[in-house]
Amino acid sequence: MSASSDAEGPRIGRREANRRATEEAILNAAETIFAEAGFGGATMQLIAGLAGLPKANLHYYFASKEELYRRVVERIFQIWLEAARAMDDAPGPAEGIAAYIDAKMEISRRHPNGSKVWASEVMHGAPVIQDYLETTLRDWTAGRAAVIQGWIDAGKMAPTDPQHLLYMLWAATQHYADFGHQIEVLNGGPLGDADWRAARESVKRVILRGIGVAV
Template sequence: MNDEARPNSRKDRRRESEKLILQAAEKVFSAAGFGGATMQLIADVAGLPKANLHYYFPTKESLYRQVVQTIFLDWLKAADVFDHADGPVEGLGAYIDAKMEISRRHPEGSKVWASEVMHQAPVIQDYLETTLTEWTDGRIAVIERWIEQGLMDPVDPRHLLYMLWATTQHYADFNHQIETLNGGDPLSDAQWEAAKQSVKQIILRGIGAVPAASAGELDGANRAR
């Protein structure tokens, strides 16, 4: 019995340590960038010995890439709705909800990604050229199908995706600005829901994808808030 419990205990401790390291790394990389971050600082923020970091992540680059991969995998998962949605109202609506929730829960990870890309992606350029490119091509194919089916206006799918990314990730990358304009307070649960509804209304109406009844429901929901 004890022999069976030990591996699970070690596995749980490993999982918890990796979680602490990645959370700390997100914060440090977000604040200091890749160049300014050190493994010692990340260890201090995580409350772990530096040796533990090197056990799980041998180099700062390997840890950085894991942070970037984690946020990107969250974004990929958010887009799973594309493949099963009946159309853009359901697919893009659920995608916007999921992306904004990620921005709410993991703002530091989004900032790490944004900083990396703004600096010409010196560490993850290969990731952009492979995983991101393949994912984008797949989403474009889905949007083009919706256009062919007459479910939305014939807009450029690539620029629609850029707009979705910019809008939803704004709530993470510029959360300090949003909080300042909100009287110095983080958005409340009700304000987050209102923000999601507003973004969906603007985007879906803009591409001609919201039926009149749905648009009316969104208007009513916003007025109620």
């Protein structure tokens, strides 16, 4: 068990690598617990247990429960923003909105806990991400609404309130994460590849046809 055999990166020592891995593990555990129990129902003990650490060690990496929660929410917001780029550089709604639906459905499948934490945060009045809503999200939404309006003006899609269309896109896609439990019960079990494909195609078909884009 020599101490210098791995040497993968030139910069990062074992200290730094361990630190990052531990922080990541804590954030993952926290995301799960916050999604399952909500902020109030989550306990540092539960998070520590899932991360495989003593509770006191959590407070070495994250000063407080609030800070840990904030970090979790911020991480989710980053993923959200990356998916939002799927809509960029599309020549029209047929490609842009289809790509956006695909990206958001993929997030609902891969990061259901993140989506749930985000939903919970917004439902409770966005106590920690209010500024994100008022700045980043607001700007992004306004920009996308303008693009959609441009498509309408160019006759590429039927007149539709861009703002409410965006809400419908968020709602339809995030529903598969936030209400995943209900869907699984009604489906008689977890969704498989075919189920997810059917869901994705259903959402795309209804919405694209709904805005007057041929499918």
